[in-house]
Every structure is written in C-alpha cells, then in structure tokens.
Amino acid sequence: MSWFKKPKQKITSQKRELPPDVWEKCDGCGEILYSGRLAENDHVCPTCGHHFRIDALTYAGLLLDEGFEEEFDTGLRSADPLGFVDSKSYRDRIEAASEEVGPEDAIRTGSGRVDGRQVKLGAMEFRFIGGSMGSVVGEKIRRLAERAVDERDPLIIVSASGGARMQEGIYSLMQMAKTSAALDRVADAGLPFLSILTHPTTGGVTASYAMLGDVILAEPGALIGFAGPRVIRETIRQDLPEGFQRSEFLLEHGMVDQIVPRGELKERVSVLLGHMC
C-alpha cells in the first residue's frame, strides 16, 4: 500500500574537492573554472567578470611587452626598527612572508616597455603582509620615481594594499610623506604618473601615492577607500550602502577616471601614455 510513498532519499551535499592548480572556484559567481582557461583570460571569470587576485609579476607580464626587463632593488629588506612583537614577532612575519611569497617585500619595481615605450613600473604584492607599506615599499617607490626622473620615463604603479605597515610604527606613516615627495619630483619633471587601483587599495597607500595619479584607473569591483569598511561601520554604527567603496562608487563620486577590465588595461595604458608623453 505504500506505492505512493516516496522513498526517502538522503540529501547529501558532497563537498567537491578541487585538485589544486587545476580548478578554481570563482568568488564572484561560484562557477568552477579550469585554471588554464582562467589564466588565458587574465584571471578574470568568463562568466561573471570577477577579477581574481594576481601577483606583482603577473601584472608586469600583463602590462609590459616582455615583463620586467630589469627589476630594481630586490635586495632591500625591512630592518624592524622598533623590534616589534605582538602575538608574533615582526621578524617572524617577514620571514614567513618571504618564504611564501618571495623576499622582495610588498612591491616589485622595474623597467620595461608598453608597446615599445620605456616605462618604470611598480606593482604591489598583496600576499606579502597584506601589501602593507613599510620602509622597503617606500624606499623602492622613491628609487623608482628617481629613476623615472633621471631617464625621463613615465611612471606606473599598480596598487593593492591594506595600508601602512603598523609593525614599523611611525616610519610606516612617514612613507606616505616620502612617496608623495617623490611623486612631487616626478610632477616637477613634467612626467606622467599613472595609478592603477586593484582590490583592495585602502589606508595609507590610498591616502598617498595611489590617489595622486595624473590619471587614476581602477579594476572593476575593487575595494578602494581611506578607512576600511569595518572601522566605518563601528564608528557610525550603521550598515554601509550597497557597493560602498567599490570602484564603481568611486567613479560615480569623481575619484577615479575610468574603470578598466584587466583585459583592456594594457591597451588603455598605452593610449594614455601616448597622450601624456
């Protein structure tokens, strides 16, 4: 008599184990993507357009004809000026990041060509302590800017950073003044500075060189702001509006010139340099 009774079937959701390096899940739409295909698409989801995080050298490869033809100041290391220790010592954090990401700290700088035109490029490395700016990042940017002035090349910086590196205390704050002073020299020399903002660019980096571009481009959907959303929420005790501090919000408020999908970035940079060089 139980012919109408539906056999109970246990609903199981099996977690799909993704073999590393072969498949990646999109944070935007949840689509499972083949890594090779993703790389061909500049690490942008073909379904929803979500921009995956890419590292500094990948940006160099994306923007420059042959990547970095020369990389600068790879031997600079933080000196831990305060002997900073919280739950972990700063030295240990540096060491762990160096092993995982490479010892070049949170920015790679070098020279190369964009459609044959010589440029000086800096690209930040978010995976190195959240792309935070300490003395090494500041000094690498200063030297890069000086080289741009000496060789009369345009300057491009791709930012991705949580802000100042608090383990370097007041020195990290002073890097904001230092990098801005370096950019003032570039401006005096009549050379263009192009700032490209990627996810995320916040804090002391936004409040210094990142917002000082003659032209500022942003990747779609990037979080860009002075204060982080959590700090703002805690301060004002209200929910933040939809899309707050995203690239599209900044474009609407007049803070960036254009939002450029990664696949069009090089071409746009090339045209812009043509107008300004």
Add this chain to the structure above:
Amino acid sequence: MALERSEKFEKMRERLTELKELSSREGIDMSEQIERLEDQLDAEQADAVAELSRYDRVKLARHQERPFTLDYIERLCDDWVELHGDRHYRDDPSIVGGWASFGGRSVMVIGHQKGRDMKENLARNFGSPHPEGYRKAERLMKLAEKFGRPVLTFVDTQGAYPGIGAEERGQAEAIARNLLVMAGLRTPIIACVIGEGGSGGALGIAVADRVLMLENAIYSVISPEGCAAILWRSRDQAEQAAEALKLTAQDLLELEVIDEIVPEPPGGAHTRPAETARAVGEALERHLAELEALEPDELVRLRREKYFQMGAWEEA
C-alpha cells in the same frame, strides 16, 4: 597616576613658597629646610616623568583640559583673522586656519581643533576632520605660498574621520594631495604636535621643514586601541600596543622623525598653559628664524631630502 602626582607636586610647591615667605617675613634662616624640600621635589618630579608609561602619555595627550590650537593662537599671536571654507563643499570646524602675526611677521596658522565641551565637540567632530578640512588647509597653505608667508601648523587629532560622507568626498585624496603640496611648498612650514598625532589625519597637515612635539604629545600610525584590536584582537591590550608602537616624543626624537621636544610643566601642558605656550613660541621663533634665511629652492630641496631619508631598511 600622573595626575595624582601632579597634585602632590603642586602642594609641595605651595609649601615651598610658604616657607620662603615665612623665612623672609620673620627673618629666620630656613635655607636648609628649603633646600631639602627643593631637592626632594626635583627628584620626585624627575622620577615621576621617568616612570610615565607610554600609555600614561597617551592619556596626557588626550587630556580634556589640554591647550588646543586656538589657545596657542590666542597666547602667541596677534591680529588673528580666521579664514573659513574649502571653496568646494563647506567649512570644516575640525580644522581652523587663518592669518596671524607671530613675532612681528604675518604667518598662516592651521591646526586641528577639538572642542572643550560636548556641544563644541559635536560641532568640531572631536577634532576629526572631513576632506573639506584638508582642502581648506591646502587652500590656506597655497595662499601663504603666494604671499611668501610661513606656515605654522598645530597637530591634534585622533585621526581623519572614517565615515560615509568622508569617503564619498575623497578623504584619501584630500590627505594625499596635502602631502604632495606640502612636499613642494615654497615657503617655510613648521608643524608642532600639541596633543594627539593620529595617523594620516595628523600627517595631512604635518609634512614640514621642522616637526616639533610637546613632551607629552603622541604621534602614531594607528591609535594604540586600534592597533591592539587588530594585532592582539582586543582593545584591552592598548597599553601593550602603545609600548610596541613607540609613539612618544622621546621615541620619535630617537627615531629622527621629529626635530625637537618642547618641554611641558611636570604635571602636563594643561597645568600651566601659559608656560607651555611660551615654550612653544620660543621654539617656533628659533626654527622660523633659521628657515627664513633659506631660499625657496633650497627649502624645498632640504625638505624633500629629509623625507627621502625616512625609514629603516637593510640592503643585501
């Protein structure tokens, strides 16, 4: 702790005055007693200052009765004409600025301004500026440059305001622009940290040829509470964070980020504001006289060079 001590010291000083008066009035030789009390006072004050923890200084720097920017302007300047507005959006009362006479010359004075009571604090947003404040400061600095007048800034903020409007109107851009403008301004700039030097919100008016700091002022990339919340995952660890951040005037002088410490009375600036203002005025005058001797090109070159040196790195 610092405050209780300062009351004790005040009592000792009163006692000293009484003894001296008594001694001269009655013609009794009390020099031995007086000397002993003076030595004791000196020693205890020295101990008290040495014993101040970094977080004690944080509390002193935030003391509600501490002199603020307008107090220094009133005590040190004549012919003060406050100038309002950024010409884009509104006037931000968290930053005040305007022309003033200082030591017989016209100067542009700019500073963060906290409120004395709740009503004034609400109007001044507790001294936490919006972008308009920084843009007003930028306008006034360029005005000073146009007429070849020096810029004096007083730094006293817990930080630039983290709010929706501030982000919409470009808080980051406003601060960044000031850093660039100050790096190249062709007139002398002296900044004096009088209370809290809170991160980018402080630096936004503090890129200068000379940076002075009151003895109990603090200057830091992040508040000890904010740092504790992130790195120790609890705001209760603020004392520990203050130690790690090295944010006192003495720390910053050792790190060569500031040029001079302006001494405060033993109990803090608020116990004798006139004396504190005199010390600030004396230091400003001395540095200004040095800077006024320099040509604008040289001034800018030296200022940039100073900031180019900042940081600590090793080179393999």
